[in-house]
Amino acid sequence: MKNTKYQIQYENEIITYELVLSKIKNIYIYIKEGNVIVKAPLRCRNKLVQEFVNKKAKWIYENIKKEKEKAKIEETIELEDIKRLEEIVKSKIERYAILLKEEPNKVRIRDIKYAWGSCSTNRNITINKKLAKKDEKVIEYVVLHEMCHLKHMNHSTKFWDLVEMNMPEYKEYRKILKQ
Secondary structure (H helix, E strand, C coil), X not given: CEEXXXXXXXXXXXXXXXXXXXXXXXXXXXXXXXEEEEEXXXXXXXXXXXXXXXXXXXXXXXXXXXXXXXXXXXXXXXXXXXXXXXXXXXXXXXXXXXXXXXCCCEEEEECCCCCCEEECCCCEEEEEHXXXXXXXXXXXXXXXXXXXXXXXXXXXXXXXXXXXXXXXXXXXXXXXXXX
């Protein structure tokens, strides 16, 4: 495996990428922690890789920009935001524990990379700390979603019916989280 650094220009920005040659069939582009990695087959000509990267320059630029914006949001989460999130989560867990007649074993607030919340088969609920900057109703939706998993450990019709029964407008909060 051979690694080399190259640069392209897009929107007056210089984008550096690392070319990794390996035993694969196609060219792939990954953006990891702000670094652009291009994987290409061992015998792929540099000209072909450069053409491919140039065609994808807009996509690369936009994704680097999105990653930087996410990083800024993460940096601005302050202790008072986390305290507010903890209070909201605690009160909503208590509310839905009574309504759903279900109790989680543990509730944690952590930095989750893959989701806004999760519920394990051990009945442990984890809420993403990035929700700290979100509106209380959005946080409530995530808590309700995870609490409903205590009854239905899937996304079946019964699960979504239970969510809707407790929060008829849940789809608008779900849409906010996908933005």
